[in-house]
Amino acid sequence: xxxxxxxxxxxxxxxxxxxxxxxxxxxxxxxxxxxxxxxxxxxxxxxxxxxxxxxxxxxxxxxxxxxxxxxxxxxxxxxxxxxxxxxxxxxxxxxxxxxxxxxxxxxxxxxxxxxxxxxxxxxxxxxxxxxxxxxxxxxxxxxxxxxxxxxxxxxxxxxxxxxxxxxxxxxxxxxxxxxxxxxxxxxxxxxxxxxxxxxxxxxxxxxxxxxxxxxxxxxxxxxxxxxxxxxxxxxxxxxxxxxxxxxxxxxxxxxxxxxxxxxxxxxxxxxxxxxxxxxxxxxxxxxxxxxxxxxxxxxxxxxxxxxxxxxxxxxxxxxxxxxxxxxxxxxxxxxxxxxxxxxxxxxxxxxxxxxxxxxxxxxxxxxxxxxx
Amino acid sequence: xxxxxxxxxxxxxxxxxxxxxxxxxxxxxxxxxxxxxxxxxxxxxxxxxxxxxxxxxxxxxxxxxxxxxxxxxxxxxxxxxxxxxxxxxxxxxxxxxxxxxxxxxxxxxxxxxxxxxxxxxxxxxxxxxxxxxxxxxxxxxxxxxxxxxxxxxxxxxxxxxxxxxxxxxxxxxxxxxxxxxxxxxxxxxxxxxxxxxxxxxxxxxxxxxxxxxxxxxxxxxxxxxxxxxxxxxxxxxxxxxxxxxxxxxxxxxxxxxxxxxxxxxxxxxxxxxxxxxxxxxxxxxxxxxxxxxxxxxxxxxxxxxxxxxxxxxxxxxxxxxxxxxxxxxxxxxxxxxxxxxxxxxxxxxxxxxxxxxxxxxxxxxxxxxxxxxxxxxxxxxxxxxxxxxxxxxxxxxxxxxxxxxxxxx
Ligand code: SF4
Ligand code: SF4
Numbered sequence: 001x002x003x004x005x006x007x008x009x010x011x012x013x014x015x016x017x018x019x020x021x022x023x024x025x026x027x028x029x030x031x032x033x034x035x036x037x038x039x040x041x042x043x044x045x046x047x048x049x050x051x052x053x054x055x056x057x058x059x060x061x062x063x064x065x066x067x068x069x070x071x072x073x074x075x076x077x078x079x080x081x082x083x084x085x086x087x088x089x090x091x092x093x094x095x096x097x098x099x100x101x102x103x104x105x106x107x108x109x110x111x112x113x114x115x116x117x118x119x120x121x122x123x124x125x126x127x128x129x130x131x132x133x134x135x136x137x138x139x140x141x142x143x144x145x146x147x148x149x150x151x152x153x154x155x156x157x158x159x160x161x162x163x164x165x166x167x168x169x170x171x172x173x174x175x176x177x178x179x180x181x182x183x184x185x186x187x188x189x190x191x192x193x194x195x196x197x198x199x200x201x202x203x204x205x206x207x208x209x210x211x212x213x214x215x216x217x218x219x220x221x222x223x224x225x226x227x228x229x230x231x232x233x234x235x236x237x238x239x240x241x242x243x244x245x246x247x248x249x250x251x252x253x254x255x256x257x258x259x260x261x262x263x264x265x266x267x268x269x270x271x272x273x274x275x276x277x278x279x280x281x282x283x284x285x286x287x288x289x290x291x292x293x294x295x296x297x298x299x300x301x302x303x304x305x306x307x308x309x310x311x312x313x314x315x316x317x318x319x320x321x322x323x324x325x326x327x328x329x330x331x332x333x334x335x336x337x338x339x340x341x342x343x344x345x346x347x348x349x350x351x352x353x354x355x356x357x358x359x360x361x362x363x364x365x366x367x368x369x370x371x372x
Numbered sequence: 373x374x375x376x377x378x379x380x381x382x383x384x385x386x387x388x389x390x391x392x393x394x395x396x397x398x399x400x401x402x403x404x405x406x407x408x409x410x411x412x413x414x415x416x417x418x419x420x421x422x423x424x425x426x427x428x429x430x431x432x433x434x435x436x437x438x439x440x441x442x443x444x445x446x447x448x449x450x451x452x453x454x455x456x457x458x459x460x461x462x463x464x465x466x467x468x469x470x471x472x473x474x475x476x477x478x479x480x481x482x483x484x485x486x487x488x489x490x491x492x493x494x495x496x497x498x499x500x501x502x503x504x505x506x507x508x509x510x511x512x513x514x515x516x517x518x519x520x521x522x523x524x525x526x527x528x529x530x531x532x533x534x535x536x537x538x539x540x541x542x543x544x545x546x547x548x549x550x551x552x553x554x555x556x557x558x559x560x561x562x563x564x565x566x567x568x569x570x571x572x573x574x575x576x577x578x579x580x581x582x583x584x585x586x587x588x589x590x591x592x593x594x595x596x597x598x599x600x601x602x603x604x605x606x607x608x609x610x611x612x613x614x615x616x617x618x619x620x621x622x623x624x625x626x627x628x629x630x631x632x633x634x635x636x637x638x639x640x641x642x643x644x645x646x647x648x649x650x651x652x653x654x655x656x657x658x659x660x661x662x663x664x665x666x667x668x669x670x671x672x673x674x675x676x677x678x679x680x681x682x683x684x685x686x687x688x689x690x691x692x693x694x695x696x697x698x699x700x701x702x703x704x705x706x707x708x709x710x711x712x713x714x715x716x717x718x719x720x721x722x723x724x725x726x727x728x729x730x731x732x733x734x735x736x737x738x739x740x741x742x743x744x745x746x747x748x749x750x751x752x753x754x755x756x757x758x759x760x761x762x763x764x765x766x767x768x769x770x771x772x773x774x775x776x777x778x779x780x781x
Contacts, residue, residue, distance in 0.1 A: 068728075103732075299509075
């Protein structure tokens with residue numbers, strides 16, 4: 001598999017899942033959000049498969065969700081109602097925002113799959129009782145997986161999963177670092193395609209592919225790109241628009257880092273491979289920078305964003321927020337204020353998954369790039 | 373027209389005056405708290421207010437502030453102010469309008485009294501978490517989050533243990549911020565009063581089972597504030613006891629909330645605060661009375677989980693299983709039981725742009741009710757506070773069409 005294949009994978013992930021089941025005899029378990037403890041699904045012998053929308057129009061989901069629900073949720077339901085997700089052996093909903101919460105209910109009542117598990121994680125992450133509850137919930141989830149997949153999750157399998165996930169996350173981080181030094185090595189759209197594929201592919205295959213990519217990139221003898229590029233940081237939920245990176249690069253910019261759940265929030269944070277495996281998984285969630293649907297402090301996200309800008313020597317920040325997204329929209333003014341106070345240029349792009357980045361936004365964004 | 377006045381007078385609920393008096397005194401006391409050394413805590417509508425009463429802290433309930441803003445038609449203006457502050461128009465208008473008031477002391481009562489602490493229980497939504505974070509930053513006041521795991525299909529034993537632990541963390545938080553120990557004996561008394569208040573509120577709402585119903589959901593919206601804010605005090609018990617008496621007297625005298633009750637409807641979701649009068653008159657013109665709703669009964673729907681002799685230990689479950697913290701199939705079950713209890717023959721659902729946990733899933737609930745009881749329902753899309761999201765002509769047409777269907781059934 002090469003990068004081109006990874007892009008293709010994004011266009012039809014369900015076909016890939018089908019092949020995985022047929023050829024590899026593997027079970028495939030769908031999930032939402034980077035708060036799904038993938039390691040446990042993997043240790044149960046199944047492939048965790050994150051649901052990303054591939055649809056461009058909504059029809060069937062309109063009978064279940066109002067127009068003021070965000071596009072990722074509406075598209076996910078559309079995929080399911082149109083039969084795309086029948087390939088899945090089960091689905092896992094971690095608790096995050098109000099919209100995903102209700103999507104889980106609607107899905108459970110309308111999309112028949114062999115199993116449906118809600119992982120009701122704590123919302124608060126910074127207290128002793130929340131830590132305990134997080135660990136309890138992971139154990140509960142493990143039992144539910146065992147029951148539904150009819151397997152026993154052994155300690156050995158857990159340790160193996162942790163080692164593999166550490167390797168995968170480390171590899172993605174290495175690729176990201178290589179790009180930071182020499183942005184011309186890998187396009188932004190390629191990099192984010194790698195991250196997203198990591199949430200879909202057979203994880204053993206993935207680990208190998210990532211090693212190959214690192215080797216290939218290392219072998220490229222191109223002299224580092226010295227052209228001046230405006231260094232941008234993205235922050236928000238996720239970015240499902242490959243053309244967005246193209247616009248950035250055409251405009252003379254480069255994405256140097258992000259605070260996205262399809263980016264650094266996914267691959268940052270190693271698991272402790274020596275201690276109790278379940279506690280290690282819990283600790284990563286408790287200490288990783290939180291998504292705005294969770295709480296670990298009143299200023300953690302702003303501090304993290306400022307740190308990123310400083311450490312990555314960024315010139316500006318782009319907020320990528322889905323229309324109708326409550327958690328991110330509530331955090332925007334406070335994050336913006338912190339950036340403004342430090343005179344860090346920033347702009348907001350409100351997007352919808354099914355629409356392409358509109359001309360108006362494109363023009364506005366180009367103007368922003370010129371300005372910084 | 374002349375003879376219409378006594379007719380209207382007869383239908384007016386007398387307790388309203390007393391309610392206004394109590395709420396005014398309460399807000400005045402709260403606004404003057406700074407001078408008296410009493411502490412003020414902001415708390416979400418679904419949060420356990422009882423420990424605050426034990427600690428002699430004045431509870432302030434910003435969602436009620438939102439409702440007042442909506443009812444006094446200041447919503448659109450304040451929501452716009454929030455948009456200038458950078459808050460998207462698609463966010464909850466209670467949050468938006470309250471956030472806009474804080475820095476400039478705007479709104480119907482010139483801003484809420486400043487909080488010494490904030491208590492956020494997320495059993496109603498994720499919005500309150502963000503809203504309270506914002507206000508905690510603004511007022512630089514300590515925030516306690518009571519995290520009540522969502523009950524899609526169950527309230528797990530893991531969740532029960534977690535919530536219970538947090539109740540004691542909550543008490544420790546109060547002790548720290550009030551600088552005095554928690555009085556567990558007083559808690560027993562407050563717990564008893566809370567349960568009594570909830571029982572009386574339930575009894576008041578239940579009088580609507582009578583035909584004609586002595587009160588409508590619009591009345592219930594008005595009388596709700598006290599059970600939310602002052603639950604656990606004698607005032608509430610006395611007030612609802614008097615209100616219950618008045619309702620029973622109306623039943624004896626045959627006085628209904630509307631003149632000729634022919635249709636009995638159920639209201640789902642929050643009220644449209646700036647249009648309650650218009651809506652109630654509109655429905656009354658069709659002889660339709662909104663006899664029940666899912667919103668006001670949320671404050672007594674979980675009584676079954678509370679043991680008044682073991683209040684603290686049993687409210688963990690009660691506070692976690694309230695109406696908005698359960699799966700939509702359980703919500704549909706609740707609605708079905710209300711339909712049966714009050715003999716409802718039609719449903720009006722407010723698809724409320726502000727409130728995603730309440731509104732997303734309504735279409736499925738509507739379908740379940742149609743399948744199980746075969747009763748018609750109407751969905752009107754609006755917003756509880758932001759008048760800009762209310763299109764009168766369109767809503768009127770939909771109500772007219774719906775009432776035609778009702779007449780035909
Ligand atoms: S875009 Fe926002 S509202 Fe939608 S699912 Fe993601 S976090 Fe939730
Ligand atoms: S209206 Fe809905 S979203 Fe707003 S505070 Fe109330 S429950 Fe939360």
